[in-house]
Amino acid sequence: MNTENSDRGEGKERDVIVDTISRLMVPFIQLFALYVIIHGAGGPGGGFQGGVIFGSSFVLLVIAFGIVNAGDRFPEAINTAFFSFGVYIYTGVGLLCIILSLGVAQYLNYGFLPLPVHFEERRALGMDLVEIGIGITVMAVITEIFFNLAWKREESEEERRGKKEQE
Amino acid sequence: MKLISLSALLFVIVLGALFIYVAEDIPDFGDPYSAPNRYIKLFSMDANGLEDNLNQGVIPKSLADKIAERGLPLPTRVESVEEGEWDFFLVPEEKQQDFYPKEQKYYFIKKEGANLVVFRYAPIIRYIEEGHEETEVPNMVTYILADYRGYDTLGETTVIFTAGVSVLLLLRRRGKRPEGRKL
Numbered sequence: 204m205n206t207e208n209s210d211r212g213e214g215k216e217r218d219v220i221v222d223t224i225s226r227l228m229v230p231f232i233q234l235f236a237l238y239v240i241i242h243g244a245g246g247p248g249g250g251f252q253g254g255v256i257f258g259s260s261f262v263l264l265v266i267a268f269g270i271v272n273a274g275d276r277f278p279e280a281i282n283t284a285f286f287s288f289g290v291y292i293y294t295g296v297g298l299l300c301i302i303l304s305l306g307v308a309q310y311l312n313y314g315f316l317p318l319p320v321h322f323e324e325r326r327a328l329g330m331d332l333v334e335i336g337i338g339i340t341v342m343a344v345i346t347e348i349f350f351n352l353a354w355k356r357e358e359s360e361e362e363r364r365g366k367k368e369q370e
Numbered sequence: 371m372k373l374i375s376l377s378a379l380l381f382v383i384v385l386g387a388l389f390i391y392v393a394e395d396i397p398d399f400g401d402p403y404s405a406p407n408r409y410i411k412l413f414s415m416d417a418n419g420l421e422d423n424l425n426q427g428v429i430p431k432s433l434a435d436k437i438a439e440r441g442l443p444l445p446t447r448v449e450s451v452e453e454g455e456w457d458f459f460l461v462p463e464e465k466q467q468d469f470y471p472k473e474q475k476y477y478f479i480k481k482e483g484a485n486l487v488v489f490r491y492a493p494i495i496r497y498i499e500e501g502h503e504e505t506e507v508p509n510m511v512t513y514i515l516a517d518y519r520g521y522d523t524l525g526e527t528t529v530i531f532t533a534g535v536s537v538l539l540l541l542r543r544r545g546k547r548p549e550g551r552k553l
Contacts, residue, residue, distance in 0.1 A: 244507045249515065251526075286534050293524055311520035327506040330516040337527050344534035351541040 217268075225267035232260040240338040244327060250334035254341025261346045270353035277350065282343050289340030296332050409478050409489035412440070417486045424448055424456050424479065437477070437488070445477055454481035474500075 240253030264273040297311040304315040313329020314322045397404030415436060423430045429448050438444060445458035458477035474496060478489040497514050507513040515523055 243512050244509060246509060247511075249512055283538065286531055290527055290531050293527055297520070297524070311524070313517065323504060323506045326504070326517055330505070330507060330512060333516050333520070333523070334512075337523070340527055340531055340534075344530050344537075347534050348537045351537050355541050 221267055225263050229260045229264060232263065233257055236260065236338075236342075240334055241331070243334045244331055250337025251341055253334075254338040255345055257338065257342040258345030258349070262349050265349065265353055270350065270357050274350060274354065277346065279347075279350070282347055282350075285339055285343035286347070289336045289338070289343065292336030292339065293333050296329060296336070300329075407492065408495060409491050412442075412477075412488045412490050414482070414485045414487040417481060417484055420486060421454075421481065425450060429458070433479075433486070433488070442490075443476070447473065455479065472500075 236253045236257035238253075239248040239256055240250055243249035243253065261273075261277060264276065267273075296313070296316070299317075300312050300315045301308055301310050303317060304312060309315055313326045313333075316325050316329050316332075318325045318328055320328070397407065401407065413436065415433065420430045420433060427448055429445055434444055443460055445460045447459040449457045449459065451457055456479040457475050458479065459473045460476045461473045475491050478491055480487050480489065497518055498510070501510060501513050501518070502508060505513045505517055507517075
């Protein structure tokens with residue numbers, strides 16, 4: 204067996220079991236990640252943990268199919284927008300609190316959010332909003348780091364292959 | 371060279387001895403009821419006759435004066451916890467703006483020998499004891515992380531964001547990427 208080509212996305216005989224199982228697992232991992240984020244207020248979990256689990260579902264795809272095949276499935280421009288979108292949600296909630304606390308400048312005091320419940324429960328819901336923001340940022344960053352490292356490796360391998368062909 | 375290594379050895383020995391000496395006073399790891407995690411000592415004063423006042427629910431004048439002398443907020447109510455221990459309550463200034471309209475445990479008085487020692491409760495006590503009531507979230511980790519320490523978590527998220535942006539700038543491939551097969 205040619206070990207040189209074993210990591211290449213194309214031209215390699217793929218194991219049908221690995222393919223099928225990882226494709227089946229991905230939606231369940233993502234559902235679990237959403238559960239961890241939303242359930243953060245009631246039990247163990249939260250934005251950071253849920254975001255990492257969500258990102259790991261994409262990591263699984265890359266491990267199973269190779270970066271050349273899996274990279275297509277994940278548009279990089281949208282991922283880059285997601286980075287800042289999470290932070291925007293967080294700071295936006297804080298800014299909304301400043302505006303709606305009318306002159307007393309309560310940044311990140313979720314009790315002032317315009318929700319039709321009483322003060323304490325607004326704080327709980329505000330926390331959920333913030334956790335969703337954290338989750339989006341962490342998911343996007345984990346995926347971005349892994350995808351970029353995988354592309355870098357693919358690139359250097361391609362260069363090596365090109366040199367060999369020239370010789 | 372020799373002097374430097376000798377002094378370094380001496381420094382390490384002295385530091386080690388200091389650690390062993392200090393380790394005696396370190397509270398048990400993670401113990402929420404150890405003194406340093408609960409309150410800070412402010413001052414101590416003579417207990418003559420004040421104890422009866424405290425037991426009757428009256429704040430003695432001399433004690434209140436001593437608190438005011440230090441520029442600290444004055445207590446409004448006293449409650450006995452155990453034999454020789456009292457809690458002082460007060461409504462923080464926040465009430466005037468209606469942020470948090472509730473009175474809080476603020477000072478802790480303890481009788482030690484012939485003296486009354488006045489402590490100030492650490493803020494963490496409020497988070498632990500009142501957090502569920504104040505935020506309607508049962509998970510202590512979540513409400514401290516996302517609400518009381520919201521600024522801190524915002525900073526953490528920004529750190530992760532910065533890590534992502536740096537990876538994007540350093541590792542991003544500029545050429546065209548090969549097209550993969552359909553999954």
